[in-house]
């Protein structure tokens with residue numbers, strides 16, 4: 001199994017999800033022979049089954065929730081069932097903020113019994129899964145408890161900068177990344193309701209990429225204003241402007257880390 005990231009879905013925020021203009025399924029990450037699923041939004045199980053070749057959830061080693069919002073967490077219970085062979089094999093790990101267990105208990109209580117271990121995400125926490133170090137260096141600014149996730153292997157460091165309001169701490173904490181994957185929900189701040197302010201705009205994303213200076217950046221989790229402006233064109237423009245390889249994810253896109261992380 002080569003190290004890779006498979007974007008099952010690239011939808012961000014409500015309307016792109018509700019209308020399924022893009023799939024809202026999560027991201028399947030394979031690193032050092034471990035299979036990790038980040039933010040299983042609506043449709044994750046279906047997308048796993050429909051992949052060619054299909055992705056077998058029974059081969060997952062961990063499911064990670066960055067936060068409890070429905071576009072990130074809707075399929076968490078069914079994916080735990082699938083990871084644990086319907087609950088018959090107690091296996092796998094769940095990484096989750098405390099509030100997703102308590103405030104809004106999005107993980108059903110009986111399903112919690114199926115996983116081998118539950119790890120609570122906190123700012124500054126880190127965990128080892130074989131040769132993969134999983135850490136959450138920073139609590140993001142978002143309406144609910146939310147953490148960005150960093151995967152470090154002997155070969156590279158990959159940071160998933162999930163939903164957040166922009167703040168300088170993001171640059172500082174993700175600085176040593178080889179690859180960053182950023183949730184870019186908004187094109188700009190115009191004409192939007194206050195609810196949407198806790199998401200990154202394209203301009204803020206550019207500032208982040210420039211500041212962090214990774215080898216490469218991938219944009220994903222697009223809201224309506226981003227979809228309308230063709231994210232692949234926005235990514236190409238950004239790459240020209242800042243000189244750091246930047247691409248836009250599309251549904252089903254597979255990123256081979258060994259071949260493509262130049």
Ligand SMILES: [Zn+2]
Nearest residue numbers: 067069142163
């Ligand atoms: Zn959110």
